Amino acid sequence: MAIYDPTQKLEPSYDAHTHLNDDKLFRDVPAYLGRAxxxxxxxxxxxxxxxxxNQRALEIAQNNDGVYAVLGYQPEDTAEFDEAARAELAEQVKEDKVVGIGETGLDYHWDIPKEQQTQAFLKHIELAKETGLPLVIHNREAFDDVYAILKDSGLKKVIIHSFSGTPEQARAWVELGYYVSFSGVVTFKKAQEVRDAAHVVPVDKILVETDAPYLAPVPVRGKTNEPAFVKFVIDDLAKTLDMPVQHLAEITRTNARRVFLNHD
Ligand SMILES: [Zn+2]
Known part of the structure; x- marks a missing residue:
């Protein structure tokens, strides 16, 4: 792939949120893992x-070193989160390679029944409390409600996935001690607010992710995103924070290993 200078030294990194389980990527998992x-x-x-x-995420994690699973039902798919699904999820999250619960949260962009997604969100919170696993949050146009529910939950190990809010919102998450995860959105021209927000997050709470196959970062925007491209998120965010790329890669990897793998 000729999109980066092969003589450039790459730093070890951790993609905190990817969907190799998505139809677009699932067929070619070995190729994407090879490239990563x-x-x-x-x-x-x-x-x-x-x-x-969830089944695919677990299968990929169990078959590959360095790959972990986070399991849950995103707001859009909460119609299928019935009693049987809850029972199944409660069993699945006991597996060794499961390092988090999610993604879960609220999404007011799509027309998803509010009561349905709220109830599912609360169930995921309960499961995070029972297991002690970190909770991975999907928030779309629902900051006030997500914030109120999380604050009330008392949970400490929480990751705000693909942060796309304002500096004030970032500050609110930081005050609760949460991790804030940045995706390719930070590389988008229009996302100055997200770049401003990055300055608000303490370095020991920053994570990076691709959210592949979505949100491919500049300079591969428009392509199918994949875990290898987390490099471009790191490059851009390092520039924004005026920090050496090497340092940001290292610190975000350390943070991810701390919150998901209990490594310090
Ligand atoms: Zn996602």
């Missing part, structure tokens, strides 16, 4: 969103 390896992505979390997505 070339790009020095040493660890990644494959994040579930529905029943099939």
């Amino acid at each position: 390896h070339e790009f020095e992505v040493r660890e990644m979390n494959v994040v579930g969103y529905d029943r099939v997505g």
Whole structure:
């Protein structure tokens, strides 16, 4: 792939949120993992969103070193989060390679029944409390309600996935002690607010992710995103924070290993 200078030294990194379980990527998992390896992505979390997505995430994690699973039902798929699905999820999250619960939260962009997604969100919070696993949050146009519910939950290990809010919102998450995860959105021209927000987050609370196959960062915007491209998120965010790329890669990897793998 001629999109980066092969003489450039790549730093080991951790993609905190990717969907190799998505139809677009699932067929070619070995190829994407191979490329991630070339790009020095040493660890990644494959994040579930529905029943099939959870099964696939678990399977990919169990078959590959350095790949972990986060399991849950995203707001859009909460219609299928019935009693049976809850029972199944409660069993799945006991597996060794499961390092988090999610993605879960609230999404007011799509027309998803509010009561349905709120109830599912509360169930995920309960499961995070029972297991002690960190909770991975999807928030779309629902900051006030997500904030109120999380604050009330008393949970401490929480990750705000693909942060796309304002500096004030970032500050609110930081005050609760949460991790804030930046995706390719930070590389988008229009996202100055998100770049401003990055300055608000203490370095020991910053994570990076691709959210592949979505949100491909500049300079590969418009392509199908993949874990290898977390490099471009790091490059851009390092520039924004005026920090050496090497340092940001290292610190975000350390943070991810701390919150997901209990490594210090
Ligand atoms: Zn996602």
